[in-house]
Each structure stands twice: as structure tokens, then as C-alpha cells.
Amino acid sequence: MAAEQQQTMAGDGEVKRILVTGGSGLVGNGIRIALKDRPHVRQENEEWIFISSKDGNLLDRESTENIFKKHKPTHVIHLAALVGGLFRNLKYNLDFLRDNLAINDNVLECCKKYNVKKLVSCLSTCIFPNKTEYPIDETMIHNGPPHDSNFGYSYAKRMIDVQNRAYNKQHGCHFTAVIPTNVYGPYDNFNLEDGHVLPGLINKVYTAKKDNTEFTVWGTGCPRRQFIYSVDLGELMIWTMRSYPEIDPIILSVGEEDEVSIKEAAEMVVDAMQFKGKVVYDTTKSDGQFKKTASNSKLRKYRPDFQFTPFKQAIKETVEWFEGNIDIVRF
Known part of the structure; x- marks a missing residue:
């Protein structure tokens, strides 16, 4: 798929050219949907360019430079990464470390070289120390090692924060990063091994309904999580690109x-998909961490009035997208 462009209303001022790497994924599409469906998000004098791996290899410096020479971005939202589920991370920690370090180094260096005015990268809550106090906040990223299962990916993402500060100190670059909690929404990865909790539940309910079998949830259903709808995240990333002043990251x-x-999430998926079969909790499976609570106090300092989409409504919209796009869903 060639790079896609989305032009907002033209005006008389200087046009921002915003390049989104990894633009065909969950978060990239969240940004795209927010721009399309939320009129208050759109702004004059912005040209949005969404690229995917088919537009160039960010592992290669020359290929990355060619993307910057072609599109001449004034702003960049960097979402591209090598990602995978638990089992792939366990097996390929070195690959996740080396490839993501290379991708990030190429993108950040090109942003400096080609005078990008602002760069926003996307991190993950998995970068936080495995042993920590809750709620976690932005000051705690480097307080100890991440969980051993995906330390390669986690350290590569942590280094973006280190590089952002170094580029700012040495070159005055305005590079920053966001740290979302559990993201879900249209265009998610619904693969049971590589996907996350909510898309996995949706896939399982879909399969149980299709095959007329019971729906099995792994564990007791008791662990608690913070979920952010990809379209809400998209809107907040656009705000970060336009207005967030700090180099330090923001959750x-x-x-x-x-x-x-x-359990509550599973029940909402069952309701949204109108599943009438039996729901079973397989308590022989591990629950994992009970909570991974993150503080959004910094976000609320800047955006006290931001309205998140109600969880039930966002689940319904995600399910509707899933059921209406089975032919393109990533399983």
C-alpha cells in the first residue's frame, strides 16, 4: 500500500506536513479515524501522510532517508516497531532489541537531519520496571529492569526516552513520547497468540458463536486493566503533536x-456480539499480574476536560468494525 495522504482544510498559514510511521496499524488508524470522524480534531493547514512497511524499510538508513526526502515532513508521529505477543518476545528478545533500536535510531536521526520541528514517539507500559509501586507514573521508567519476558523490546523502547533527551540537550530537538495503556479498537491484531486481551476475547467469542461452542476465558477474570480506545488515543496523540510542551514522556x-x-470486559464483548452460549473461566490458566495501574495525573493537568469514550460504547464500535470487516481482520 502506497503512502496515504489526508489533507485537512487549506488555509493561508504555513502547512504542517505530518508523517506517521506505522500508519496502517491500530494506533495509526486511530489517528486517521479521529481526524475523519471528530470535526473538533481537524485543523487547517495540516497534511497527514500515513506510511507502512510497504513504503520503505525503516531498518535501513538509506531507505529511511528516502522517505524523509520524498515527503519532507515538518512533524513526525513515530509508531512503527517490530511487535509480537508473549511467545515471540520470549523466543526473539535479541531481534526485538536490535531491530527496534535500529528503527528508532534511523527515524530520530532523520528527524534531526531533516529539521523536523517536532517528533512524537509511542512507547508502552511494558517499559516500566517489573518490580515497582503502583500507580506507575512518568518518573519511574528507569527505576529498575523491565519484565524478563520482553526485555529486548522494553529496553529498545526505553532508549527512545534517552535519545529524546540527548537530542534535545545536544541539538535542541523537540522530540518527546507518549505511553498508552492497553490499546484496542478497529484494525487491531486479533490473533490469539500475538494479540492482546480485548482483541483476543473478541476473536474467542466470534469463534464460539460461529462454531456453537462455549466461550472460555483464561484465568479467573479478576485482574484489572486500564484500556484506552484507539480513536481516543489518536485524538490525544494529535494533541501531543500540536501542543504538549515537554521532552519528558506523558502517559x-x-x-x-x-x-x-x-471478567467485566469479557461480559461486554459477549453482550456486544449477542453471544448466547456458555461462558467458562479456566482457572487452571494463570491470571498474570492483578493490576498494572498507571497514573494519568499529568494528562489531566494538561487536558482536565478530555472525555474518553465510554468503555461499553467503544467495545460496541470495535465489535461492529470487526464483524463488518472480517475479510481484512488480522487473525
Whole structure:
């Protein structure tokens, strides 16, 4: 797929050319949908360019430079990464470390070389120390090693924060990063091994309904998580690109009070998909961490009035997209 462009209304001022790497994925499409469906998000004098791996190899410096020479971005939102589920991370920690370090180094260096005015990269809550206090906040990223299962990916993502500060100190670059909690929405990866909690539940309910079998949830359903709808995240990333002034990263998440249990999430998926079969909790499977609570106090300092999409509504919209796009869903 060639690079896709989305032009907002033309005006008389200087046009921002915003390049989104990894633009065909979950978060990239969240940005695209926010620009398309939320009129208050659109702004004059912005040209959005969404690229995917088919537009160039970010592992290669020359290929990355060619993307920057072609599109001449004034701003960049960097989403591209080598990602995978638990089992791939366990097996290929070195690959996840080396490839993501290379991708990030190429993108950040090109942003400096080609005078990009602002860069926003996307990190992950998995970068936080495995042993930590909760709620986690932006000051705690480097306080200890991440979980051993995906340390390669986690350290590569942490280094973006280190590079952002180094580029700012040495070259005055305005490079920053966001840290979303559990993202879900249209264009997610619904593969049971490489996908995350909510898309996995949707896939399982879909399969149980199709095959007329029971729907099995792994674990007790008691663990609690903060979920952020990809379109809400897209809107907040656009705000970060336009207005967030800091080099230090910012957590983008619903509040602690909006945590939901896996059981509650499963019940909402069952309801949204109108599944009438039996629901079973396989308590022989591990629950994992009970909570991974993140503080959104910094976000609320800047955006006290931001309205997150109600969880039930966002689940319904995600399910509707899934059922309406089975032919292109990533399984």
C-alpha cells in the first residue's frame, strides 16, 4: 500500500506536513479515524501522510532517508516497531532489541537531519520496571529492569526516552513520547497468540458463536486493566503533536477509577456480539499480574476536560468494525 495522504482544510498559514510511521496499524488508524470522524480534531493547514512497511524499510538508513526526502515532513508521529505477543518476545528478545533500536535510531536521526520541528514517539507500559509501586507514573521508567519476558523490546523502547533527551540537550530537538495503556479498537491484531486481551476475547467469542461452542476465558477474570480506545488515543496523540510542551514522556490513559476487570470486559464483548452460549473461566490458566495501574495525573493537568469514550460504547464500535470487516481482520 502506497503512502496515504489526508489533507485537512487549506488555509493561508504555513502547512504542517505530518508523517506517521506505522500508519496502517491500530494506533495509526486511530489517528486517521479521529481526524475523519471528530470535526473538533481537524485543523487547517495540516497534511497527514500515513506510511507502512510497504513504503520503505525503516531498518535501513538509506531507505529511511528516502522517505524523509520524498515527503519532507515538518512533524513526525513515530509508531512503527517490530511487535509480537508473549511467545515471540520470549523466543526473539535479541531481534526485538536490535531491530527496534535500529528503527528508532534511523527515524530520530532523520528527524534531526531533516529539521523536523517536532517528533512524537509511542512507547508502552511494558517499559516500566517489573518490580515497582503502583500507580506507575512518568518518573519511574528507569527505576529498575523491565519484565524478563520482553526485555529486548522494553529496553529498545526505553532508549527512545534517552535519545529524546540527548537530542534535545545536544541539538535542541523537540522530540518527546507518549505511553498508552492497553490499546484496542478497529484494525487491531486479533490473533490469539500475538494479540492482546480485548482483541483476543473478541476473536474467542466470534469463534464460539460461529462454531456453537462455549466461550472460555483464561484465568479467573479478576485482574484489572486500564484500556484506552484507539480513536481516543489518536485524538490525544494529535494533541501531543500540536501542543504538549515537554521532552519528558506523558502517559495517555483513562484514570485509575476506570480500570475494569477481565471478567467485566469479557461480559461486554459477549453482550456486544449477542453471544448466547456458555461462558467458562479456566482457572487452571494463570491470571498474570492483578493490576498494572498507571497514573494519568499529568494528562489531566494538561487536558482536565478530555472525555474518553465510554468503555461499553467503544467495545460496541470495535465489535461492529470487526464483524463488518472480517475479510481484512488480522487473525
